[in-house]
Amino acid sequence: MTATAEKTKIRLPQHLSHSQCSSLQFCSWRYVLEKGLHVPQQPSWATVGGSGIHYATEVWDNWTLNGVWETDRGQIEKLFHDQFDKAIAEREQQEPDFPKESWRASGRASKQWPNKEDESWWRAEGPAMVMSWVTWRTNNSQWEIAMFGDQPGIELECNPVIGGQPVKQFIDRAFTNPEQTDILLVDIKSGRAPDSQQQIGSYGLGLLETFGVEARWGSYWLARTGGTTAFEDMRLWPRERLDDIYRKAQLQRELGLFLPKESNMCSGCSVKDACFAVGGVNSDLYPTPWQIEVEIKSPPVPLD
Numbered sequence: 001m002t003a004t005a006e007k008t009k010i011r012l013p014q015h016l017s018h019s020q021c022s023s024l025q026f027c028s029w030r031y032v033l034e035k036g037l038h039v040p041q042q043p044s045w046a047t048v049g050g051s052g053i054h055y056a057t058e059v060w061d062n063w064t065l066n067g068v069w070e071t072d073r074g075q076i077e078k079l080f081h082d083q084f085d086k087a088i089a090e091r092e093q094q095e096p097d098f099p100k101e102s103w104r105a106s107g108r109a110s111k112q113w114p115n116k117e118d119e120s121w122w123r124a125e126g127p128a129m130v131m132s133w134v135t136w137r138t139n140n141s142q143w144e145i146a147m148f149g150d151q152p153g154i155e156l157e158c159n160p161v162i163g164g165q166p167v168k169q170f171i172d173r174a175f176t177n178p179e180q181t182d183i184l185l186v187d188i189k190s191g192r193a194p195d196s197q198q199q200i201g202s203y204g205l206g207l208l209e210t211f212g213v214e215a216r217w218g219s220y221w222l223a224r225t226g227g228t229t230a231f232e233d234m235r236l237w238p239r240e241r242l243d244d245i246y247r248k249a250q251l252q253r254e255l256g257l258f259l260p261k262e263s264n265m266c267s268g269c270s271v272k273d274a275c276f277a278v279g280g281v282n283s284d285l286y287p288t289p290w291q292i293e294v295e296i297k298s299p300p301v302p303l304d
C-alpha cells in the first residue's frame, strides 16, 4: 500500500473488555491488527492449553455443586485431556489456515522439552495443573462457590458500563465465606502472574453493577504454582479509577491513536507477520497507522 492510497476504514468492536484495554496500553497497533484488521492469528499452545485448564476446572467446580469432589488422578487426567481436545478443536475451527503443527510454543527449550511448551508439554503438565486446582479447592473449602440468584459464581457473565462503555466480563470464580459476608473473586491464570490487578479490580465493579453485590477481595490463582497471588482489597479499585482507564481507552480508539510498540515481546506476537514496524513478511498486505480511518461499531453509552 502506498502513502497516496485511499484510507482503509476499520471497524472496532463496540464492547470494551479488560483484554482490549490492556492490549491498547501495551501495543495499540497490535490491537488494530487483531480487532480492526482481523489478521489471521497463528494460534499458540499457551492459549489453547490455558483454555483446557479453564474448561477442566469449570467442569470440576460444577461437579462440586452436586456434591462430587473428584480427587482420583486418573479421572482428573481424563478430564484435562477431554477439555484440552475440545480447546484444540475450537481453535482449529477458528483458524483453519494454521494447522496445529504450526502453532507457537512458548517457554524455553530444554533437554526434556526441545520443542518448548507444545502439545506434548501441555498433555504432560496440564493434568497436574488441574490437580493443583483440586488441591487448592479442597484445602480452602471455606471458600464456597457464591450463588447469585440461581447462577453459581462460575464463569459468571457481567455486563457493566465502565467509563461510558458497555463492557463484557466473564468472572472465572466468585467465592463466599461460610458467613456469606465476604466475596472473593478469582481469575485463573495458566501463565505468569499479571503485573497489574486491573482485571480483577474491574470484575469487582462488574459484579456490583450486574448483581448489586460488593466483592471484598480479588486474586489470581496461578496454575503453575498452585496458589493465589496476595488478595487485593477491592476498595483500591473504585468506580472513578476504572471509569478513567476505560474512558481514556475509548478516547484512544475514537481518535485513532495507534502506534506499534516494538519490544522483546514482538517475537511472540501473534500478528507480527502483518506488522510493518518489524518488517513482517505479510506487512505489505496491510495498512499502516497513517493509512486507516476508524469507525466504532455503535456509539457509546452517554456519561451521566
Ligand code: SF4
Pocket: 027, 029, 030, 033, 260, 261, 262, 263, 265, 266, 267, 269, 270, 271, 272, 275, 276, 277, 278
Ligand atoms: S510485532 Fe511488536 S510492534 Fe508489531 S504489532 Fe506485534 S507487538 Fe506490536
